[in-house]
Structures are given as C-alpha cells and as structure tokens.
Amino acid sequence: QVQLVESGGGVVQPGGSLRLSCAASGFSFRSFGMHWVRQAPGKGLEWVATSSYDGGDIYYADSVKGRFSISRDNSKNTLFLDMNSLRPEDTALYFCAREGNCESTTCPFDSWGQGTKVIVSS
Amino acid sequence: DVVMTQTPLSLSVTPGQPASISCQSSQSLLHRDGRTYLYWYLQKPGQSPQLLIYEVSNRFSGVPDRFSGSGSGTDFTLHISRVEVEDVGVYYCMQSIRHRPYTFGQGTRLEIK
Numbered sequence: 738q739v740q741l742v743e744s745g746g747g748v749v750q751p752g753g754s755l756r757l758s759c760a761a762s763g764f765s766f767r768s769f770g771m772h773w774v775r776q777a778p779g780k781g782l783e784w785v786a787t788s789s790y791d792g793g794d795i796y797y798a799d800s801v802k803g804r805f806s807i808s809r810d811n812s813k814n815t816l817f818l819d820m821n822s823l824r825p826e827d828t829a830l831y832f833c834a835r836e837g838n839c840e841s842t843t844c845p846f847d848s849w850g851q852g853t854k855v856i857v858s859s
Numbered sequence: 860d861v862v863m864t865q866t867p868l869s870l871s872v873t874p875g876q877p878a879s880i881s882c883q884s885s886q887s888l889l890h891r892d893g894r895t896y897l898y899w900y901l902q903k904p905g906q907s908p909q910l911l912i913y914e915v916s917n918r919f920s921g922v923p924d925r926f927s928g929s930g931s932g933t934d935f936t937l938h939i940s941r942v943e944v945e946d947v948g949v950y951y952c953m954q955s956i957r958h959r960p961y962t963f964g965q966g967t968r969l970e971i972k
Contacts, residue, residue: 772961774908782900782908782951784961796959832907841914842890843955845898849907 739763739848741833746853753823757853759816759833767791767811770836772846773818775829775855785831786818801827823857830854861886861954865964872942873972880967882935882952889932889956896955899928899937902966903948911950912937944971 745757759771773785786807787796795807806819816833830852837847862885872878888895899912910919912928915935925940939946952964 781949781966782902782953782963784963787959787961798960834908837910839913841894841896842892843896845910845913845919845953845955846900846908847910847919849909851907 739835741835741848741850743831743833743850743853746831746855748856748858749823750859751824751857753857754819754821755823755855757818757820757831757855759850761814761816761835764835766814769838770844771809771816772834772836773807773816774832774834774846774849776832776852777826777829783829787836788816820855823855825857828855828857860960861888861956861962863952863954863962863964865950865952865967867967868965869968869970871970871972872939874944875941878939878942878969880937880950880969882930882937882964884933884935884954886956887932888954895931897928897930897935898953898955900951900953901946901948902951903945906948908951942969942971947971
C-alpha cells in the first residue's frame with residue numbers, strides 16, 4: 738500500500754537550516770506530483786510547496802519563497818524540502834502528500850505521511 | 860489568494876444524529892473545464908489528514924456513504940447523515956482551482972456529546 742515516511746525534523750535555532758525527507762513506497766513515485774504541507778502547533782493546514790512528477794514544475798507559498806527548496810530523487814523514491822533562514826513561525830509538523838492521478842486539471846492530495854516536527858527556537 | 864471560510868468552527872453531535880459543515884470560498888471554484896475543485900479532509904486526533912470528498916461530491920475510496928458533499932460556485936457543505944464516534948476530529952475544506960497557492964479552511968472540530 739502507499740506509504741510516505743517523513744524524516745529530518747528537529748530543533749534548530751533561528752536562521753538555521755534543515756533538510757526534510759519523505760520516503761515513498763507502494764506506488765510509482767516518479768509518476769506523481771508531490772507536496773509539502775505544514776501545521777503549526779494547534780493550528781490548521783498550510784500548503785508549503787509542490788513538485789511535479791519530474792521536478793520540472795515547482796511552486797512555493799509566499800511565506801517560504803526564497804528560503805525553502807523542494808526537490809526529488811525519483812531513483813530513490815524520495816522527496817526533499819531544504820529549509821534555510823528558518824524563523825520561529827516555521828515551527829510546525831511538516832507532512833508530505835501525494836497528488837493523486839485523476840482525469841481532472843488538478844487532483845486531490847490522496848495520501849499523506851505522518852509528519853516530521855520542526856521546532857525553530859533559540 | 861482564495862480565502863476559504865468554514866462554519867461552524869466547532870460542533871458537538873450526539874451519535875446517530877446528522878451534522879453539516881459549511882465552507883465558503885472568496886472566488887468561484889468552478890474551473891473553465893467544468894469541474895469544481897473543492898475537497899474535504901478529516902484529520903482524526905493524532906493522525907494526518909485523510910481525503911473524504913473530491914470535486915464537491917465524490918467520495919474517495921473507502922469513505923463511508925454517510926459522508927456526502929454538496930454545493931457549487933462559492934458555497935459548499937459536508938454532510939454526515941449519522942455521526943459515529945469514529946468521526947471525531949477536525950474537518951478541512953481545501954481548494955485547488957488556484958493551486959498557487961492551495962488554500963484550506965480554518966478547520967471545524969467535531970466532538971461527540
């Protein structure tokens with residue numbers, strides 16, 4: 738079955754960097770668009786970044802543009818999120834999510850990982 | 860950005876009773892392709908979100924038929940015909956017509972009386 742496992746979270750000082758990973762299994766990773774979505778403690782969901790199936794199309798939320806970078810290694814079935822210049826407001830649980838295959842212009846996020854926690858604090 | 864507004868933000872329901880959650884978007888979610896890109900997710904306590912409904916009214920695989928969605932344009936509703944204890948959690952609507960950025964509603968917390 739589809740499995741997405743995030744890792745790489747931790748505690749980092751403001752201005753620091755982290756690399757998150759999302760290991761995918763149970764499906765043809767190279768065929769699916771992938772996303773990062775975050776959830777600040779006690780708050781709702783916020784879309785962060787998108788990668789098309791081949792990494793050719795990439796998009797970011799304004800709140801992370803210029804600081805975060807999404808990438809993927811289809812040979813290793815892994816999605817990444819490089820986070821630089823971290824701020825306290827980046828503290829959140831970070832989920833990776835698969836964009837399903839469908840016949841529509843855009844497709845829903847149909848599978849999610851359990852998330853990895855990032856805490857930005859001095 | 861498309862702003863998604865959910866009401867109510869919380870509700871308490873007796874098992875077996877119906878429930879509904881509204882979601883209003885700041886722009887029409889009807890795409891020129893004729894589809895409407897509105898989804899519903901449920902985040903159960905301690906879990907990641909799970910897809911319930913896609914394109915307003917289509918139940919995702921494995922979702923019980925007590926869940927249904929309706930609406931058009933800018934106004935949408937998630938209906939639960941008979942709430943069960945396992946339905947506890949936070950429900951989110953999400954739009955993807957303007958998928959840069961994708962936006963979610965604030966969430967509606969459902970608890971059992």
